[in-house]
Amino acid sequence: MAEVIGSMSALITPFLNGKIDFVTYEKLIRRQIQYGMDAVVPVGTTGESATLSHDEHKECIEAAVQICKNSGVKVLAGAGSNSTKEAIDLSQFAQKMGADAILSVTPYYNKPSQEGLFEHYKAVAQSVDIPVMLYNVPGRTGISIEIETITRLAEIKNIYAIKEASGSMERTISIATSVPNIKILxxxxxxxxxxxxxxxxxxxxxxxxxxxxxxxxxxxxAMSGEDKESRQINQTLYPINHTLFVESNPIPIKAAMFIAGLIPSLEYRLPLLKPNEGNYRLIEKIIKLYEVEL
Structure with a gap:
């Protein structure tokens, strides 16, 4: 069971006249392949999965798998939901299409108990054979996977990793210390x-x-232990990393992609809107600090 690790992008979903722009989507994924990413992650938070239809969600997964086929770049398919039944359906579809692994966000809005989270993830993991990555993002979902629950989930054979998006280094180190058999991204x-x-x-x-x-x-x-180089790159990236979160993701990144000429239309799905004028100008200014390769 090949685990998906390394450098990955949480793909945006480009729209054109209200529909998914699959021509641009393919170009964006091929660009990820060209510039050395290890995997792509379709239909996560950044891909506006919350406002895609069920069919659109599946079409994005299928397209990503087909585009990455024979490229050496893997697909970690966003397949989470606040409905366990729907998460299972998306996960099984991703496996059927040939995704390498699935990314499963904590159920949002309904705020399950820790036991509910455990049973949810157990059911999802047991419904597929491919690796499963947990996705903890409490700022979005209103619920966090506690360390004790992660420990229990790590005993399920195909739950191999967690995407930790709490923003807490203390929590990250706590997971690494307490649950050494779960990988952290x-x-x-x-x-x-x-x-x-x-x-x-x-x-x-x-x-x-x-x-x-x-x-x-x-x-x-960083993974090779070249600390001086990785620290320098991290410092170089800080201005853009900060700017891309001046409004709710993916509002700034889609604006940045449009300004850079990587997408032909700056479109979102309501309730998301374009960034306000001040933030749009800030994004324009910060992008000039970088060489954006087309």
Whole structure:
């Protein structure tokens, strides 16, 4: 069972006239392949999964798998839901399409107990044979997977990792110390380097949509123990990492991609809107500090 680790981008979902722009989607994924990313992550938070239809969600997974086929770049398919039944359906579809692993966010809105979280993830993991990565992002979902629950989940054979997007280094170190048999990947660009330095085995990056080569280089150097180089890259990336979260993700990253000429139309699904004028100008200013390869 090949586990998916290393440098990954949480892909945006480009829209054109209200529909998914699959022509641009393919170009963006091929760009990820070209600039050295280890994997792509379709239909996560950054991919606006919350406002895609069930069919659109599946179409994005299928497209990513087909585009990455024979490239050496893996697909970690976003397949989470606040409905266990729906999460199982998406996970099984991802496996059927040939995804390498699934990323499963904690159920949002309904705020289950820790036992509910355990049973949810157990049911999802047992419904597929491919690896499962937990996704902890309490700022989005209103619930956090406690260390004790992670410990129990790590005993399920195909639950291999957690995307930690709580923003807490203390929690990250606590997981690494308490649950050594679960791999940790950074879900917060601002602390990619500290998490990697603390034993993380990869990043799932928003910034990677815009600057895949730099994110791949940061991850590789940090995981190889080249601390001086990875620290320097981390410092270089800080202004853009910070700016891409001045409004709710993926509002700034899609604006950045549009400004850089990587997507032809700046479209979101309601209730998300374009960034306000001041933030749009800030994004324009910060992008000028970087060489964005097309």
């Amino acid at each position: 950074s879900g917060e660009d601002a602390i990619n380097y500290p998490i990697l330095a603390a034993g993380g085995v990869g990043v799932i990056s928003v910034t990677g949509n815009l600057l895949p080569r730099l994110i791949a280089k940061l991850t590789k150097s």
